[in-house]
Amino acid sequence: MAKLQKSIDKRNALVKATIELVNNNGFHATPMSKIAKMAKVSPATIYLYFENKQDLVNKTYIDVKAEYTKYAFETYKGDMTVEEGFKLIWNRIADFKLKECENAMFLAQCDNTPMIDEQSRQEGIKHLQPLLDLWTRGKKEGIIKPISDYLLYAYAINPLSFLMIIQKRGAFQLDKTHLDEAYQSAWNSIKVIK
Amino acid sequence: MAKLQKSIDKRNALVKATIELVNNNGFHATPMSKIAKMAKVSPATIYLYFENKQDLVNKTYIDVKAEYTKYAFETYKGDMTVEEGFKLIWNRIADFKLKECENAMFLAQCDNTPMIDEQSRQEGIKHLQPLLDLWTRGKKEGIIKPISDYLLYAYAINPLSFLMIIQKRGAFQLDKTHLDEAYQSAWNSIKVIK
DNA sequence: TAAAAAAGAATGAACGTTCATTTTTAGGCA
DNA sequence: TGCCTAAAAATGAACGTTCATTCTTTTTTA
Known part of the structure; x- marks a missing residue:
């Protein structure tokens, strides 16, 4: 032991x-x-x-991705409303990207370069399932726009990666007010407009 | 000659x-x-x-960034309304990212890795000025939300990079309908909600 | 004490850059 | 126009370094 x-x-x-x-x-x-x-x-x-350098970086990617999604969904319960659930998960993701900045930067680099094996990439994607399930429910209930999951992700979640990167580069500081604004933008872009 | x-x-x-x-x-x-x-x-x-490998990649980055912004702003005129101008520029950017996919992928990689000198990065950012000017005007006229340019970019423009990358990986095909939806998401997330 | 884990040194391949040489260019002159 | 020449451009081979990985030996574990 x-x-x-x-x-x-x-x-x-x-x-x-x-x-x-x-x-x-x-x-x-x-x-x-x-x-x-x-x-x-x-x-x-x-x-x-590890088998070799490539294996080291693949495994590192999968580890970090697992940590990221674990954090994102940790406090989410299936009986929340769609809006509550989305708000919670969105804020957990924002938290993670800002607090665990090193980890999030690493993921961003992996996702934007040919650094990672396609297989490890697929492995990493699986962990996002709870979010996709939430969206499916949201669409059924007429709360979330009936558009592709990719578009939902692109407009609701991915911008956080961009904000994290420029924050890391020192261009500006994401404070509580910014985060509220960012959340509103995210929610506005996926909710059904009545 | x-x-x-x-x-x-x-x-x-x-x-x-x-x-x-x-x-x-x-x-x-x-x-x-x-x-x-x-x-x-x-x-x-x-x-x-070129001086060396680093210089080659720096210069390549600046070249491609210049090409990108030239295309984005080519048909934009200062006397358009804010909404017209934004729609035009947004669509030009979308066009570029989808048609000049190789170039856009290269920019994404540069923007998410330590591949490029900080100086070249700064050089590349300058070219976005017309868009920032448009947003300033939009805020003055009460058409665009009075929030940071970074947030506007994160929610209105950057998602296109994400869509381009997953489209390139073959996950899904961005067609005309998707693009219209994407534009609506972009505009919804930056316009003042009445 | 035998097996597993860890270490440092060694190996061979790959790379960025430079060097010595050849090829191409431009233009002055016959 | 066609030829000559000096400078510029281009080349392939070579150099020295760096790196991933392996080998042999030592240390730790149970």
Whole structure:
């Protein structure tokens, strides 16, 4: 048990180092030797936990994506109204992107580059199912516009990624007021207009 | 003149090859030797046109960004109403992202990774001024919500990047109906609600 | 004490860039 | 016009470095 614990710590250290270094330098400008150094491990040890560099980054992506969606849906209950549910999930996602900025930046980079295997990408998408289910219910109840899930995502959720990135670059600070405005924009763009 | 023409052709070929290879492989997985091969040029020749690899990708970014904004604002006239102007620019941007998919993918990758120098990034942002001016006017006239330009961009323009990426990945096809819906979402999220 | 985990050094391939050389260009002169 | 030449442009090969991965040895574990 002590042995297993130790291994998990090392794996976590490797994943964490990968995120930080890839965020700052990009995938291919991040040598295994630096990841090893930051995780306080020998380069050779990485290969006890991951097949190779590609496997390391794929697994890191899946880990982070799982953490992200776990956080997003953690307090959501199936008996909420569609509007309540959406508001809750939206705010949890916003929270995550702003508080766990490093993790969110990593996901953004993975989603916009050929860094990740197609298979790992698919794996990551699965975790969004609760949100899709909520939208399906919302459309049935006539509360959410009867348009493609992709469009709903593009206008309601994805803008948060953009805001996170420019906030990270120091262009502006997202405060409570901004977030309220952002939520209103998100909700306006998906709700049925009466 | 023949000589100058020839040089411009070569530079263009290099920029084009860079876009295609970086889109498919990422910046650091794209060797200069492959760029040279695709542009039908010797590796050494690249260094007659660009200082080094970083300079090549910076210049490519600025070129593509300029092309993008030129297209976006080409038919816009200052005497249009705010709503007309926005609709026009929005549709031009959508056009560009869908027709010039390679170019738009390249920009998305640059904007979400540490691939580009901060200076080149700033240079690229300048070109968006006409859109910012339009929004300023819209706010003055009480047509556009009095919120930060970043939020306006996040909800009105940026979703197009997301749609382009998933369309490119084959997840779904953006047709005319989708585009109309997308435009309505965009406009709803920035216009003043009466 | 034997097996598993970890380490550092070694290896071979790939890359960005430069170097020495060849090819092309432009234009002055026969 | 056609030829010559010096400068500019272009090239392929070579260099030195960096990196992912493996190998051999040492350390830790149970």
